[in-house]
Each structure stands twice: as structure tokens, then as C-alpha cells.
Amino acid sequence: MLVLSNEEVGQLLTMEDCLDALERLYIDYANDKALLSLRHDNLSPNSTPEAYYAFKHMGGTWPAEGIQALRLNSDVITHPVIEGKIRRVKQPLANGRWVGLVMLFSTETGQLLAMFPDGVMQRIRVGAANGTALKHLAREDVSKLALIGSGWQAGAQLMAAMAVRDFKNVRVYSTRKENRENFVAEVKSLYPTADIEVADTPEECVEAADVIMSATSAMIPVLQSEWIKPGMHISCIKTYEMSPEVLDKCDVVFIHTQAQGKHIDNTLPGTPNVFNESKHKEWVNDREKGILQYPDIKKLVAGQEPGRDNPEQVTCFVNNIGMGLQFAAAGAVIYKRAMEAGIGVQLEDDWFSEDVHP
Amino acid sequence: MLVLSNEEVGQLLTMEDCLDALERLYIDYANDKALLSLRHDNLSPNSTPEAYYAFKHMGGTWPAEGIQALRLNSDVITHPVIEGKIRRVKQPLANGRWVGLVMLFSTETGQLLAMFPDGVMQRIRVGAANGTALKHLAREDVSKLALIGSGWQAGAQLMAAMAVRDFKNVRVYSTRKENRENFVAEVKSLYPTADIEVADTPEECVEAADVIMSATSAMIPVLQSEWIKPGMHISCIKTYEMSPEVLDKCDVVFIHTQAQGKHIDNTLPGTPNVFNESKHKEWVNDREKGILQYPDIKKLVAGQEPGRDNPEQVTCFVNNIGMGLQFAAAGAVIYKRAMEAGIGVQLEDDWFSEDVHP
Structure with missing residues (x-):
């Protein structure tokens, strides 16, 4: 299972490659050859004053590239008033960091291929x-x-x-x-x-x-x-x-x-x-x-x-709203490029799979 | 980020603990204090003959325990006829293994706390x-x-x-x-x-x-x-x-x-x-x-x-259908027990978070 950083994603994913992948994806999607995993947001109270917890996920299946993508955001959100305007601010409470992740799975084997932060790809x-x-x-x-x-x-x-x-x-x-x-x-x-x-x-x-x-x-x-x-x-x-x-x-x-x-x-x-x-x-x-x-x-x-x-x-x-399928398109590019270049950290596949029929 | 195996989950999650957690969860859920992340299934063709790809996810937010759970299944499925009956068989194509995962996030910090296979907990x-x-x-x-x-x-x-x-x-x-x-x-x-x-x-x-x-x-x-x-x-x-x-x-x-x-x-x-x-x-x-x-x-x-x-x-x-929220209940127990007992493998948190506001 390949782990990449935002820096590596930025290095691997050129705008040209992403444009090319999206073009092919949109054509497939228009021809009923790709499937959206619709966006869901769960919002709940938590114990940080004036804050709430927000869990968002979206994704998509792109058979032509053999990729299922899922993008997750797990955020603590506040709405402070800054210079008279209400803003939406995600608090970096995960050891001073934010939690946004892209997961890529193979539609050919089911395997979890890669996980990386969503910031740059987003x-x-x-x-x-x-x-x-x-x-x-x-x-x-x-x-x-x-x-x-x-x-x-x-x-x-x-x-x-x-x-x-x-x-x-x-x-x-x-x-x-x-x-x-x-x-x-x-x-x-x-x-x-x-x-x-x-x-x-x-x-x-x-x-x-x-x-x-x-x-x-x-x-x-x-x-x-x-x-x-x-x-x-x-x-x-x-x-x-x-x-x-x-x-x-x-x-x-x-x-x-x-x-x-x-x-x-x-x-x-x-x-x-x-x-x-x-x-x-x-x-x-x-x-x-x-x-x-x-x-x-x-x-x-x-x-x-x-x-x-x-x-x-x-x-x-x-651009009225994002689509989880975009992460399948950009993800297919990133994964291919990273594997070719030997970039990223490979974690034990057995940690992310099992030997029992679930 | 804590990684556990099915064996460790089995060792940590007693039926008594799980019954207790579900009891508390059901009461919270009945009183609008827990939130379901509804189940979605994406099914698509892939290149294995007579097979298809199935990506399933479900989850839930349980603020009382500070847990957001997400359970994912990424499967290649066939329907062979065995002894005259059509069966539904998940093919272990991920290096001979299956891919079913539970992810636990903190609703307090957003952090990805743990990932482990779903088989035993399921x-x-x-x-x-x-x-x-x-x-x-x-x-x-x-x-x-x-x-x-x-x-x-x-x-x-x-x-x-x-x-x-x-x-x-x-x-x-x-x-x-x-x-x-x-x-x-x-x-x-x-x-x-x-x-x-x-x-x-x-x-x-x-x-x-x-x-x-x-x-x-x-x-x-x-x-x-x-x-x-x-x-x-x-x-x-x-x-x-x-x-x-x-x-x-x-x-x-x-x-x-x-x-x-x-x-x-x-x-x-x-x-x-x-x-x-x-x-x-x-x-x-x-x-x-x-x-x-x-x-x-x-x-x-x-x-x-x-x-x-x-x-x-x-x-x-x-028991007409499962609920993603159950993984938040059982997950809250597992995570607490594993941390107390020092069981599992701790992976670098920075691999699963980012330093940019996504």
C-alpha cells in the first residue's frame, strides 16, 4: 500500500496529466462508463467550544483505469467572524494538522493501492x-x-x-x-x-x-x-x-x-x-x-x-460542486507515475487486507 | 495511527463489551444523539470473467464516544453455481486476500485513529x-x-x-x-x-x-x-x-x-x-x-x-440490514482496549494527515 505526501503528489501530478485524465473521465462518465459515489456529510457536535465535527466522503468508480477512489475529510470546523465576515475555518487539531485523505482501490483485485492527503490533488x-x-x-x-x-x-x-x-x-x-x-x-x-x-x-x-x-x-x-x-x-x-x-x-x-x-x-x-x-x-x-x-x-x-x-x-x-470521480481520474495518474518513479513509502499490504471471507 | 489485525480485534473485542457498547449506542441513536452514514454500493464491470467489482461503504458518528467510523469493502464478486444453488463468492484477488476495512476517526480532533480488517468485527x-x-x-x-x-x-x-x-x-x-x-x-x-x-x-x-x-x-x-x-x-x-x-x-x-x-x-x-x-x-x-x-x-x-x-x-x-454505526460502537471499544493494552502497530500519523488547510 503506497503512501504519498502532498509534496510528492504535487511533484507527480502535472496539470497537463490531470487535464488529460479528466477529459477521458468526463467522456466515459457521459457514456455511462463511470460511476459516482455520492457525497455525504455528517455533522455532529463535539466538545470544542463554538465548533462542530464534519465528516465528508465522496468517490467514484472508473473501470477504464481500474480505479475506485474515495476521498475523506474529517474536520473540526468553526465559523469565526474575521473582518466582519463569517468564515468557515477548519481547525488543525490532529497534532496541529488537518485530516483529508484520498484512498485508491483496484477494481481488478479489490486491493487498497494507495493513500495520500487530499490537499494538493483537491x-x-x-x-x-x-x-x-x-x-x-x-x-x-x-x-x-x-x-x-x-x-x-x-x-x-x-x-x-x-x-x-x-x-x-x-x-x-x-x-x-x-x-x-x-x-x-x-x-x-x-x-x-x-x-x-x-x-x-x-x-x-x-x-x-x-x-x-x-x-x-x-x-x-x-x-x-x-x-x-x-x-x-x-x-x-x-x-x-x-x-x-x-x-x-x-x-x-x-x-x-x-x-x-x-x-x-x-x-x-x-x-x-x-x-x-x-x-x-x-x-x-x-x-x-x-x-x-x-x-x-x-x-x-x-x-x-x-x-x-x-x-x-x-x-x-x-464549477457548482466537486465530484468524487475526479479523485479517481487524478488518482489513476498519480498512482501510475508514483509506481514508475518508485516514489512514496510502501506499507505492508497485509495490514490493509484480510485472510477471512468477510 | 493504529493498525490491528483480525486476530488482535478478536482478542480485544469480547461479546460482552460489544453488547454493552451497542446497548449504549442504540439508546443514543434512539434519542437523536448518533448519526448514520448511509450504506452505498457501487457495482461495476471488471476484467475477471463472470465477475464484477463491488465497493461498499457505510459508517456513523457517535459523539458520546468521540468516534466516526467508516467501514469499506472492496470486492471482486462472482456468482458460481455450487450444488445447484447460486452463491455469492468474494474472490481473494488482493494477493490471495480480501479487502474489508474499518477506519476510526476522532470527532474531537479529526485524527484517523485506527484501521483494521472488518472480518472479525463484522x-x-x-x-x-x-x-x-x-x-x-x-x-x-x-x-x-x-x-x-x-x-x-x-x-x-x-x-x-x-x-x-x-x-x-x-x-x-x-x-x-x-x-x-x-x-x-x-x-x-x-x-x-x-x-x-x-x-x-x-x-x-x-x-x-x-x-x-x-x-x-x-x-x-x-x-x-x-x-x-x-x-x-x-x-x-x-x-x-x-x-x-x-x-x-x-x-x-x-x-x-x-x-x-x-x-x-x-x-x-x-x-x-x-x-x-x-x-x-x-x-x-x-x-x-x-x-x-x-x-x-x-x-x-x-x-x-x-x-x-x-x-x-x-x-x-x-436483523434486516447492518448499520455502519455498529462499527463506531464496536470500534470505540476496540480502540480503547488496544491503547490500554499497547496492542497493534502504530504508523506515522503524518502519513494520514496534512499541513495544508484542504
């Missing part, structure tokens, strides 16, 4: 999903990217965008000056052929853009309808960042998936009912079918739904 | 569920037990029965003579104060019984309505073994749980549709609400539903 697969949409929806000749956000997810969005189009100019805006400046300083050296610059207002960020990617932790709409111009492609990493007004200006819209609803059980007394206040929920109720009226990106990738058909159209991708 | 918790029902439903003075079945599950049923009542006589019947004789030879020494004997027909097995426990792998009714006499307690480990005719003769019936439906996704082409032919399904459809018309055993244990109120009544427990 953002690469979000980036790759939006990158796949960009690849299939944006004009071929886009050259100017507006990136809103300067956190970890924004970095993966940039990687994905640079992997699928030849952007010559990137403008980065985020609410904190220091963060956006640090981000730009960091990524500049990675893309020497592009002109990457800080924008001091959102308007400056988007004014000349062909593509706008939002990758923030905001719980309110980020993308503004007045920013939308003919021929643009826009995307975001969660529904909160989007608004019905922006969608009304788009000609072609895809979402990540209609299927992957969250099943959340937070009925235990003492568990804060944080999900009932979700903007997403209200927003979904705003229009008849809400965000779920739009088709899955897999259908575009598989050629089952049309995408852009002229350079004037505005295209849009809303 | 049967102990089935035994303990039926033992709990027997304890609360059977007459205090029962002394004669009829046990139908001589496999692994039957052994756990016997352990549970002996733990909650003082049986003086046990008769064991199963279809294969050799098996029932071997079983009796094996268990005789464990219970020197009881007279444990082989019955060569089912009728001989049940004729003088106060309690009948069925613990077979049969996919057709085992318990016969003509066996039922006033004052009896009967139980089984799955719905198949029961029939509506037998239930009609019972005054008080409890099932394990109404909540734990199976969510089975076997929609991938090439996956045999083994579940559509389930007797259980037809049987459930036979009567208006089928087996789910009966209350959960947790309600009896918690005093929310009445049980037996006179010695003439026939009581019945149908």
Missing part, C-alpha cells in the same frame, strides 16, 4: 475542471486573462488556464493588496513568456480581458454583469461567485454536474445549522430550475451538447 | 445486535436454544446468546452433516456448562426450543411457521431467512433499522443486475409496508416501544 482537480471547460468553450485566440482571487485555488486556475491557452497577459485582483502582490510576485517566474500584473481594482482587472476566472472564497457574487462583453469566456469555482444577472448575459452555460447533490445530515442537537443559510440554496430557488437547468460539462467534452459556435458568444462554466 | 456486531434483541425480548427463563446454521455467523450468534441468557441446552442444525458436527465439536469446549448437540433434522433442532436463531447464508426462508410455539423468541440475520407466514405468528416484532436502506448503483453496462432478483425485494412488496412496518430495535432498548409483556407471547427480531 485544488489541481478544481483547476483542471475549469481548465477543461476553458479549453472547450473559450475562443482559440484568447490572450488576456483576468484572475479574481489570489489564494491556493487561484494558483491552480492560473496553471490550468496557461495549460490550455496561450495567454500573453494576466491581471490578478483580490481584495487584499498584500495578497495579490505576493501572488503575482510568486507566479511571474513560472510563466516568463506572459505579462502577469497586479490590478488594484476589479474593473482594472477585467477591462481588457477575453477570459475572466473567479477563484475566491467569497460567499457573495463576485462576477458582475457589466463586465461581460461579447466573445468572453467566464468561469468560477463555486455557485456563490455567480449571479443570475451574469448568467442572463451568457449564451452558452455549462455546470460541473447536476448529479452530485450534497447529502448533509446535521440533525444532531448542538450542531449549527450552517447549511440552511446557504446563498446557494436561495439562489437555486430564484429561478425555476436554478443552476441545475444547465448541462454537465461532461456532455460538452463527449460531444453530446454543443458549445460555442461563433466568436461573439459569451460562454460560461460554473 | 460478525461480532451481527451477533451482538441479535444478542441485544434476545436480551430485551426473550423470557428470562429460556434454557433451550435451537441454532440453525454452522458457519462463522452462527458462532457469533451462539456467543451472543450465551452472553445474555443461561442456556443449558443448544441444538445445532445445518444442511451439511460434516459442518454441523465440526461446529459442535468446536464450540463444546467453550461452554462446558451447556449441553451442545447436533440435530440431524431441522425439526429435531427446534422441537424443544425456547429460542430459535437462524444464522445461515440461505436466500430462501429458513424459519417455518409450524415451528413457532407460545413463549418463543426467534431471530434471523437477514430478511431472506424470514417469511410473512412466520411473522404472522409473532406478537412482537422488531427489525434492526428502517433507516439503513441500501443505495446500490449498478447501472454500468456489463455489471450483472444481481440485486433485481432479490427475494427481499419481492418479499418487501408482498405486504403493504413489508418488513419496514416494524419498529427499530433501538426503540425497544431505549424504552420507546414496548417489548414482551407476558410469557406466552412470541417475540421476533429480524
Whole structure:
């Protein structure tokens, strides 16, 4: 059983490989050749003041690569108010660390093949999903990217965008000056052929853009309808960042998936009912079918739904929710690469199997 | 992170401890102080001829003991015809072994506390569920037990029965003579104060019984309505073994749980549709609400539903389906005992956690 660290995952999983794996997965999934293990969240009280326990799991079966993936998150969560905003903060209480794991099983033998932390893979697969949409929806000749956000997810969005189009100019805006400046300083050296610059207002960020990617932790709409111009492609990493007004200006819209609803059980007394206040929920109720009226990106990738058909159209991708199956796609790549390169720690297989028919 | 073997689990988890933990769990669960992680099964084709891949997971959150459990089964399954009957056989393709795992997480810190195979715990918790029902439903003075079945599950049923009542006589019947004789030879020494004997027909097995426990792998009714006499307690480990005719003769019936439906996704082409032919399904459809018309055993244990109120009544427990929460109960016991005794292998915690906010 192979154990990998986040550093090793980062070293093994290139954005290009992940984009390739997701592309193949989406085609299989669109053709009923892959199976989702739906996301479930159990929320319960625990003894940390103002905190609660959250156990989340999701996964998927991808027979073509012989992989069953399961991703688990075991978190103690608080909702402190920081600078006037309610945040969702996972407390690192496991000896100062967090617990998020990906497990890979072989559909050929049943064997537990690998376990590794989810952190690096989690953002690469979000980036790759939006990158796949960009690849299939944006004009071929886009050259100017507006990136809103300067956190970890924004970095993966940039990687994905640079992997699928030849952007010559990137403008980065985020609410904190220091963060956006640090981000730009960091990524500049990675893309020497592009002109990457800080924008001091959102308007400056988007004014000349062909593509706008939002990758923030905001719980309110980020993308503004007045920013939308003919021929643009826009995307975001969660529904909160989007608004019905922006969608009304788009000609072609895809979402990540209609299927992957969250099943959340937070009925235990003492568990804060944080999900009932979700903007997403209200927003979904705003229009008849809400965000779920739009088709899955897999259908575009598989050629089952049309995408852009002229350079004037505005295209849009809303990465409304993650899918456990993405961990099967990225996991298949990682496992193959790690075994080829002899990277990681091999633990005794007998610890993770048994000699009785269970 | 603590790794235990099946042998160590067997050594650490006594039936008495498991009965005690389940009793407390059922009371908490009846009072909305524990949360189920519902069972999901993904079935997909793989390349072994006549086989398919099955990934099953279930779990539960038990805040009182600070435990989140997840039980996983990753199996390659075939359905060979043996002696004219279709069987369900898990193939040991993981280097000659099977893959069934229990994971325990702390709801206080999020930490992955332990991983161990599910085989031994799986049967102990089935035994303990039926033992709990027997304890609360059977007459205090029962002394004669009829046990139908001589496999692994039957052994756990016997352990549970002996733990909650003082049986003086046990008769064991199963279809294969050799098996029932071997079983009796094996268990005789464990219970020197009881007279444990082989019955060569089912009728001989049940004729003088106060309690009948069925613990077979049969996919057709085992318990016969003509066996039922006033004052009896009967139980089984799955719905198949029961029939509506037998239930009609019972005054008080409890099932394990109404909540734990199976969510089975076997929609991938090439996956045999083994579940559509389930007797259980037809049987459930036979009567208006089928087996789910009966209350959960947790309600009896918690005093929310009445049980037996006179010695003439026939009581019945149908262990219709397992619950992931049972692994939290048994797991809490195991983990505490293993840590006290210093048993098991401790693996590097950093392999199963991360230093990034995921």
C-alpha cells in the first residue's frame, strides 16, 4: 500500500496529466462508463467550544483505469467572524494538522493501492475542471486573462488556464493588496513568456480581458454583469461567485454536474445549522430550475451538447460542486507515475487486507 | 495511527463489551444523539470473467464516544453455481486476500485513529445486535436454544446468546452433516456448562426450543411457521431467512433499522443486475409496508416501544440490514482496549494527515 505526501503528489501530478485524465473521465462518465459515489456529510457536535465535527466522503468508480477512489475529510470546523465576515475555518487539531485523505482501490483485485492527503490533488482537480471547460468553450485566440482571487485555488486556475491557452497577459485582483502582490510576485517566474500584473481594482482587472476566472472564497457574487462583453469566456469555482444577472448575459452555460447533490445530515442537537443559510440554496430557488437547468460539462467534452459556435458568444462554466470521480481520474495518474518513479513509502499490504471471507 | 489485525480485534473485542457498547449506542441513536452514514454500493464491470467489482461503504458518528467510523469493502464478486444453488463468492484477488476495512476517526480532533480488517468485527456486531434483541425480548427463563446454521455467523450468534441468557441446552442444525458436527465439536469446549448437540433434522433442532436463531447464508426462508410455539423468541440475520407466514405468528416484532436502506448503483453496462432478483425485494412488496412496518430495535432498548409483556407471547427480531454505526460502537471499544493494552502497530500519523488547510 503506497503512501504519498502532498509534496510528492504535487511533484507527480502535472496539470497537463490531470487535464488529460479528466477529459477521458468526463467522456466515459457521459457514456455511462463511470460511476459516482455520492457525497455525504455528517455533522455532529463535539466538545470544542463554538465548533462542530464534519465528516465528508465522496468517490467514484472508473473501470477504464481500474480505479475506485474515495476521498475523506474529517474536520473540526468553526465559523469565526474575521473582518466582519463569517468564515468557515477548519481547525488543525490532529497534532496541529488537518485530516483529508484520498484512498485508491483496484477494481481488478479489490486491493487498497494507495493513500495520500487530499490537499494538493483537491485544488489541481478544481483547476483542471475549469481548465477543461476553458479549453472547450473559450475562443482559440484568447490572450488576456483576468484572475479574481489570489489564494491556493487561484494558483491552480492560473496553471490550468496557461495549460490550455496561450495567454500573453494576466491581471490578478483580490481584495487584499498584500495578497495579490505576493501572488503575482510568486507566479511571474513560472510563466516568463506572459505579462502577469497586479490590478488594484476589479474593473482594472477585467477591462481588457477575453477570459475572466473567479477563484475566491467569497460567499457573495463576485462576477458582475457589466463586465461581460461579447466573445468572453467566464468561469468560477463555486455557485456563490455567480449571479443570475451574469448568467442572463451568457449564451452558452455549462455546470460541473447536476448529479452530485450534497447529502448533509446535521440533525444532531448542538450542531449549527450552517447549511440552511446557504446563498446557494436561495439562489437555486430564484429561478425555476436554478443552476441545475444547465448541462454537465461532461456532455460538452463527449460531444453530446454543443458549445460555442461563433466568436461573439459569451460562454460560461460554473464549477457548482466537486465530484468524487475526479479523485479517481487524478488518482489513476498519480498512482501510475508514483509506481514508475518508485516514489512514496510502501506499507505492508497485509495490514490493509484480510485472510477471512468477510 | 493504529493498525490491528483480525486476530488482535478478536482478542480485544469480547461479546460482552460489544453488547454493552451497542446497548449504549442504540439508546443514543434512539434519542437523536448518533448519526448514520448511509450504506452505498457501487457495482461495476471488471476484467475477471463472470465477475464484477463491488465497493461498499457505510459508517456513523457517535459523539458520546468521540468516534466516526467508516467501514469499506472492496470486492471482486462472482456468482458460481455450487450444488445447484447460486452463491455469492468474494474472490481473494488482493494477493490471495480480501479487502474489508474499518477506519476510526476522532470527532474531537479529526485524527484517523485506527484501521483494521472488518472480518472479525463484522460478525461480532451481527451477533451482538441479535444478542441485544434476545436480551430485551426473550423470557428470562429460556434454557433451550435451537441454532440453525454452522458457519462463522452462527458462532457469533451462539456467543451472543450465551452472553445474555443461561442456556443449558443448544441444538445445532445445518444442511451439511460434516459442518454441523465440526461446529459442535468446536464450540463444546467453550461452554462446558451447556449441553451442545447436533440435530440431524431441522425439526429435531427446534422441537424443544425456547429460542430459535437462524444464522445461515440461505436466500430462501429458513424459519417455518409450524415451528413457532407460545413463549418463543426467534431471530434471523437477514430478511431472506424470514417469511410473512412466520411473522404472522409473532406478537412482537422488531427489525434492526428502517433507516439503513441500501443505495446500490449498478447501472454500468456489463455489471450483472444481481440485486433485481432479490427475494427481499419481492418479499418487501408482498405486504403493504413489508418488513419496514416494524419498529427499530433501538426503540425497544431505549424504552420507546414496548417489548414482551407476558410469557406466552412470541417475540421476533429480524436483523434486516447492518448499520455502519455498529462499527463506531464496536470500534470505540476496540480502540480503547488496544491503547490500554499497547496492542497493534502504530504508523506515522503524518502519513494520514496534512499541513495544508484542504
